[in-house]
Amino acid sequence: MFDRVGDDALTAPSSDLATVRRKFLDVNGEHPMTAADEAHVREHFQPATPEQLTEIAAGRLPLPGYFLADGTPMVADIADCLEAAGSIDRLHDWFLEFWPDDPTTAEREWLDFLSGQYVCLRKLNPLSIRNKTRLVEQARVAVDARRADPRDESAQGSLAEAVDGGLAIMGLDQILMPTIAYDRLRFGGPSSRDVWVDAVRAEFNNPQPPALPIHTERLTLRRTIPEDAVANARAWADPDFARYLLLPQQNPAEVAFANLQHSKPPDGPHRMIALTMEHEGTNVGNIVLFFEGTGTSGMEIGWTLHPRAAGQGLATEAARMGLRLAFEHYGVRRVVANLDALNQRSAAMCERLGMRREVHRLADFWSKGRWTDSYEYAILRTEWEAQQG
Numbered sequence: 380m381f382d383r384v385g386d387d388a389l390t391a392p393s394s395d396l397a398t399v400r401r402k403f404l405d406v407n408g409e410h411p412m413t414a415a416d417e418a419h420v421r422e423h424f425q426p427a428t429p430e431q432l433t434e435i436a437a438g439r440l441p442l443p444g445y446f447l448a449d450g451t452p453m454v455a456d457i458a459d460c461l462e463a464a465g466s467i468d469r470l471h472d473w474f475l476e477f478w479p480d481d482p483t484t485a486e487r488e489w490l491d492f493l494s495g496q497y498v499c500l501r502k503l504n505p506l507s508i509r510n511k512t513r514l515v516e517q518a519r520v521a522v523d524a525r526r527a528d529p530r531d532e533s534a535q536g537s538l539a540e541a542v543d544g545g546l547a548i549m550g551l552d553q554i555l556m557p558t559i560a561y562d563r564l565r566f567g568g569p570s571s572r573d574v575w576v577d578a579v580r581a582e583f584n585n586p587q588p589p590a591l592p593i594h595t596e597r598l599t600l601r602r603t604i605p606e607d608a609v610a611n612a613r614a615w616a617d618p619d620f621a622r623y624l625l626l627p628q629q630n631p632a633e634v635a636f637a638n639l640q641h642s643k644p645p646d647g648p649h650r651m652i653a654l655t656m657e658h659e660g661t662n663v664g665n666i667v668l669f670f671e672g673t674g675t676s677g678m679e680i681g682w683t684l685h686p687r688a689a690g691q692g693l694a695t696e697a698a699r700m701g702l703r704l705a706f707e708h709y710g711v712r713r714v715v716a717n718l719d720a721l722n723q724r725s726a727a728m729c730e731r732l733g734m735r736r737e738v739h740r741l742a743d744f745w746s747k748g749r750w751t752d753s754y755e756y757a758i759l760r761t762e763w764e765a766q767q768g
């Protein structure tokens with residue numbers, strides 16, 4: 380293993396440094412680095428040691444990813460590769476073992492690895508290289524499928540996994556580093572992250588708000604306005620209203636402040652939308668929809684009804700429209716509701732809406748000074764569509 384000794388590269392045999400510099404320019408050409416580029420490189424790469432420069436000059440270790448303006452060659456940390464390979468002498472053969480059935484690809488990847496140009500990877504190693512290649516291909520297929528049919532559920536899942544990752548899977552977001560201006564110059568265009576994370580999210584994770592207001596049989600669902608704070612604060616003052624809400628008790632100032640924030644309409648892409656329910660000209664509650672995770676295939680729904688409006692089916696009527704918005708307007712494939720298991724009225728509402736209780740968590744939720752059970756209800760788009768008849 381090499382010692383890391385800071386700027387010792389500058390004291391390396393000048394012939395090694397000159398050789399490495401020449402090879403670097405052959406591969407990358409000459410392009411300016413901004414101050415922000417240099418800061419990024421200093422954060423994620425390390426100065427090459429004299430011993431490393433000797434091996435790099437001999438073509439046994441990857442070229443530097445960058446040269447700083449002061450001439451320091453900056454390399455990726457591949458200590459874990461060397462540890463796994465056992466020695467530099469074994470590095471090439473160890474690397475090739477990751478493509479046991481495809482020696483041509485293995486050798487091509489080795490050359491790319493040696494070129495120092497795999498600067499897009501947060502961790503430079505053959506596993507990351509394989510994952511990146513696989514996930515970009517997965518994303519490419521899913522993007523084509525979603526362009527053909529935005530509601531293709533397999534494509535939604537596959538694209539979300541490729542870009543955002545899953546429970547035990549890293550996505551391109553975790554694998555690929557942010558891009559710097561210097562890289563766009565030397566590669567002559569956008570980076571993998573530009574194309575497969577940022578552009579994909581801009582195209583597919585950019586929900587737009589629905590046209591408002593929305594009318595149901597008895598309700599108008601509209602944007603919240605600051606004046607709604609008066610009725611909302613009155614509801615919060617009732618202990619029965621707040622008892623099972625997932626939020627802590629709110630005082631009038633907190634209600635007014637939250638209300639003001641909800642009254643700022645989402646004009647463009649957004650992660651949540653809150654709609655006030657108006658009945659006969661009066662604010663009687665609200666429904667809220669949140670996107671789950673970082674994708675746009677699942678939403679969570681929530682609701683509150685002011686006590687004086689209870690018992691008429693108004694909350695159910697509003698929530699039915701909430702589900703319609705989730706499935707028809709936002710095009711998600713699954714909607715969930717989470718509640719305190721003691722909240723029987725809310726659980727009854729889920730049942731009225733045709734949601735299925737999928738989870739009963741025992742004493743998992745600390746709320747208002749006590750441990751309580753919680754329920755998760757869910758409904759799939761296919762189930763919701765079947766309900767519509």
Ligand SMILES: CC(C)(COP(=O)(O)OP(=O)(O)OC[C@H]1O[C@@H](n2cnc3c(N)ncnc32)[C@H](O)[C@@H]1OP(=O)(O)O)[C@@H](O)C(=O)NCCC(=O)NCCS
Pocket residue numbers: 619620621623624625682683684685688689690691692693694695696717718719722724725728
């Ligand atoms: C949860 C909450 C929204 C439920 O309110 P609700 O009044 O029970 O729900 P609805 O408005 O849908 O009304 C349903 C009732 O109206 C009756 N009803 C009358 N006309 C109806 C109609 N046209 N359609 C449906 N139900 C009707 C139903 O039979 C039901 O009565 P029941 O409770 O005697 O069975 C309300 O209790 C609440 O806001 N609580 C405080 C905040 C909260 O806990 N939010 C949920 C957090 S998870």
